[in-house]
Amino acid sequence: MSLVATIIVLFFHIITFFLFTTTTASSSPLGGITVDLIHRRSNFSFSRPSNTDDGSPYANTVFDKFEYLMKLQIGTPPVEIEAILDTGSDIIWTQCLPCLHCYDQTAPIFDPSKSSTYKEKQCVDQPDHTCPYEVVYADETYSKGTFATETITIQSTSGKPFVMAGTTIGCGHNNSGTMQSMPQAASGIVGLDWGSLSLISQMGGNYPGLFSYCFSSKGTSKFNFGANAVVAGDSVATTMFRRDDSYYLNLDAISVGNTRVETLGTTFHSSEGNIVIDSGSTYTYLPDSYCNKVKDAVGNAVKAERATSSGELLCYNTNDINIFPVFTMHFSGGADLALDKYNMFVENGNVYCLAIICGDAIFGNRAQNNWLVGYDTSSQLVSFKSTDCSALYG
Numbered sequence: 506m507s508l509v510a511t512i513i514v515l516f517f518h519i520i521t522f523f524l525f526t527t528t529t530a531s532s533s534p535l536g537g538i539t540v541d542l543i544h545r546r547s548n549f550s551f552s553r554p555s556n557t558d559d560g561s562p563y564a565n566t567v568f569d570k571f572e573y574l575m576k577l578q579i580g581t582p583p584v585e586i587e588a589i590l591d592t593g594s595d596i597i598w599t600q601c602l603p604c605l606h607c608y609d610q611t612a613p614i615f616d617p618s619k620s621s622t623y624k625e626k627q628c629v630d631q632p633d634h635t636c637p638y639e640v641v642y643a644d645e646t647y648s649k650g651t652f653a654t655e656t657i658t659i660q661s662t663s664g665k666p667f668v669m670a671g672t673t674i675g676c677g678h679n680n681s682g683t684m685q686s687m688p689q690a691a692s693g694i695v696g697l698d699w700g701s702l703s704l705i706s707q708m709g710g711n712y713p714g715l716f717s718y719c720f721s722s723k724g725t726s727k728f729n730f731g732a733n734a735v736v737a738g739d740s741v742a743t744t745m746f747r748r749d750d751s752y753y754l755n756l757d758a759i760s761v762g763n764t765r766v767e768t769l770g771t772t773f774h775s776s777e778g779n780i781v782i783d784s785g786s787t788y789t790y791l792p793d794s795y796c797n798k799v800k801d802a803v804g805n806a807v808k809a810e811r812a813t814s815s816g817e818l819l820c821y822n823t824n825d826i827n828i829f830p831v832f833t834m835h836f837s838g839g840a841d842l843a844l845d846k847y848n849m850f851v852e853n854g855n856v857y858c859l860a861i862i863c864g865d866a867i868f869g870n871r872a873q874n875n876w877l878v879g880y881d882t883s884s885q886l887v888s889f890k891s892t893d894c895s896a897l898y899g
């Protein structure tokens with residue numbers, strides 16, 4: 506699933522809406538919170554909508570799709586939901602009864618009528634005084650419903666729950682998208698971008714836009730807020746930019762082995778970042794012309810036979826990942842990330858493919874596996890520390 510910056514949120518009568526926003530009250534020790542994430546693997550059959558019928562270049566290629574889900578409890582008494590962590594969007598939503606259209610999800614669908622703390626937002630200039638929202642993601646997943654305030658409880662690994670009373674959530678009555686095709690579908694999405702409705706923005710004063718995550722392919726992945734999110738020790742940092750409330754970085758170049766491929770720099774003015782860092786996209790996306798240069802460099806470095814059936818994707822008939830070159834991502838300010846081969850090459854039967862899809866500019870979660878990635882909105886830096894994420898915190 507690509508949950509990226511090209512999200513459309515329609516806020517109706519936003520001014521009225523914010524007049525009714527109550528202050529988020531939190532109860533937790535100062536300091537930090539760490540939560541375990543659920544790592545979900547499913548199939549991802551890639552196709553481009555424009556040419557799916559006539560031998561799409563991607564149609565027959567099934568990739569693994571990785572998503573990282575956070576357990577949240579909503580309401581009183583609390584009901585558990587599992588929502589996809591998405592740094593590429595803002596609102597927190599879950600499927601809600603009554604459903605106009607809901608997809609099948611693993612956990613029971615949230616029933617607001619059973620929660621004593623659920624409160625519909627009031628928008629006085631709407632005919633029915635509700636505050637509707639509609640959110641559409643880049644992969645065509647959507648949720649439509651009404652805004653409400655509700656208590657959210659996050660269970661921390663320390664055992665002390667973090668309670669956020671009066672949190673604005675989307676109660677989704679009409680939801681659809683790629684999540685429904687997964688064997689165990691998520692109940693919604695937790696937005697973590699720079700917008701005022703994201704989880705991180707609503708956490709309140711003690712947690713000022715400071716979070717980190719460590720995504721593992723196998724063991725337990727972690728998400729940290731506040732003091733626990735500090736990336737200490739041997740790390741590199743690069744400036745992040747706020748564009749449409751997403752987190753953008755400047756990627757100067759990529760080295761494929763010893764070949765430095767210049768330069769991505771075209772998507773936006775370079776002072777505003779040129780690639781979005783996104784926890785909700787599995788793969789990395791690069792703009793077409795640059796993507797082709799990177800593929801050429803891989804082609805020059807790899808001697809194995811190309812897998813012809815894979816079309817536009819760069820795949821090889823091999824089961825040996827060691828034949829591939831090391832990728833180094835050069836983010837501005839000297840933040841050079843020498844990636845593991847696992848970050849950039851994915852197995853698909855006896856074929857290995859480059860985990861880069863042409864079009865768009867997204868640094869996805871596969872490439873971030875086994876890096877502790879810290880976001881600090883006050884210093885406007887993203888830090889990276891090479892880490893065995895499955896071994897973190899015992």
Ligand SMILES: *[C@@H]1O[C@H](CO)[C@@H](O)[C@H](O)[C@H]1NC(C)=O
Binds near residue numbers: 546547548567688
């Ligand atoms: C993924 O696809 C393969 C074949 O393409 C199938 O055997 C497998 O069961 C699928 N796995 C999931 C989790 O859907």
Ligand SMILES: *[C@@H]1O[C@H](CO)[C@@H](O)[C@H](O)[C@H]1NC(C)=O
Binds near residue numbers: 606679680
């Ligand atoms: C749900 O939303 C979709 C997309 O906007 C729309 O086409 C559909 O008619 C809606 N379904 C219901 C039951 O309202």
